[in-house]
Amino acid sequence: xxxxxxxxxxxxxxxxxxxxxxxxxxxxxxxxxxxxxxxxxxxxxxxxxxxxxxxxxxxxxxxxxxxxxxxxxxxxxxxxxxxxxxxxxxxxxxxxxxxxxxxxxxxxxxxxxxxxxxxxxxxxxxxxxxxxxxxxxxxxxxxxxxxxxxxxxxxxxxxxxxxxxxxxxxxxxxxxxxxxxxxxxxxxxxxxxxxxxxxxxxxxxxxxxxxxxxxxxxxxxxxxxxxxxxxxxxxxxxxxxxxxxxxxxxxxxxxxxxxxxxxxxxxxxxxxxxxxxxxxxxxxxxxxxxxxxxxxxxxxxxxxxxxxxxxxxxxxxxxxxxxxxx
Ligand code: TYM
Numbered sequence: 046x047x048x049x050x051x052x053x054x055x056x057x058x059x060x061x062x063x064x065x066x067x068x069x070x071x072x073x074x075x076x077x078x079x080x081x082x083x084x085x086x087x088x089x090x091x092x093x094x095x096x097x098x099x100x101x102x103x104x105x106x107x108x109x110x111x112x113x114x115x116x117x118x119x120x121x122x123x124x125x126x127x128x129x130x131x132x133x134x135x136x137x138x139x140x141x142x143x144x145x146x147x148x149x150x151x152x153x154x155x156x157x158x159x160x161x162x163x164x165x166x167x168x169x170x171x172x173x174x175x176x177x178x179x180x181x182x183x184x185x186x187x188x189x190x191x192x193x194x195x196x197x198x199x200x201x202x203x204x205x206x207x208x209x210x211x212x213x214x215x216x217x218x219x220x221x222x223x224x225x226x227x228x229x230x231x232x233x234x235x236x237x238x239x240x241x242x243x244x245x246x247x248x249x250x251x252x253x254x255x256x257x258x259x260x261x262x263x264x265x266x267x268x269x270x271x272x273x274x275x276x277x278x279x280x281x282x283x284x285x286x287x288x289x290x291x292x293x294x295x296x297x298x299x300x301x302x303x304x305x306x307x308x309x310x311x312x313x314x315x316x317x318x319x320x321x322x323x324x325x326x327x328x329x330x331x332x333x334x335x336x337x338x339x340x341x342x343x344x345x346x347x348x349x350x351x352x353x354x355x356x357x358x359x360x361x362x363x364x365x366x367x368x369x370x371x
Pocket of ligand 1: 190191
């Protein structure tokens, strides 16, 4: 029986954090065994906020190296770059004609980010972000889209877009479902009622590229008591420990937390150790990959070609359905 398809992407914005890893990338790696996977670097989605064009291409290669260092096997999974396949932008333009603009203004991410852009003067790329994301998804007919929970609303919009398109032009696009890991929302270190996110600032995040000393420094500053009785900071640190430490250590700190005898300085040290132990081999593999940029480009070109075949077939079906070709 043919394997079901998985598709997901990550923006190249200069280094991933542990939220990206636990919410998405670790799941990408696991899913490779069971599914036919398409993973891509969402570079077109990285243009709606301020960025340095001199650095963007290096960030694309850096993200590719992170995917592979984390365990994506480009032989089994198709790893490609969104902007290399014009079908993504073409399908987005077509879908923009079936998606009501009101749906886009309602998106939480748009509302949050638009408020922060130049006195509310948000660019259209930010508003159309979910249209392009719907195109990314629908081109590959995936059964599941593994993402953190901040992307759920966008996957739902992709389902709506498939419905609008199919009702108007006939059955063409499939309805994708969201797939979460057991860490769909990793929280910020300094503001644990918000999700870990680069836009909050560097010390809110633990990055996959952070050297050991930086992990130690950031964790030593992490908030444990938010003063609102929620214990959000402590919970976030204990759940991070559950991902990186051995079962005995996790049990010891969980029991101490329940008995209210926990010493947060010890928890932070244990967490620093376990995260650094996890990151060391990943960083080493990544450095090796980045020292051969030509090889990385070849891997991506092979992925582009594989993904391109699927994308071209879907786009051709769509073009026929809307009457733009025979
Ligand atoms: P991006 O690049 O912002 O984030 C990549 C993935 O990381 C997840 N994530 C988190 N998970 C748990 N806790 C957190 N604190 C956290 N922060 C981020 C995100 O949910 C995401 O899964 N729009 C997407 C990229 C994209 C895409 C797509 C994804 C473009 N087209 C098509 C899937 C399908 C994004 O901005 O991800």
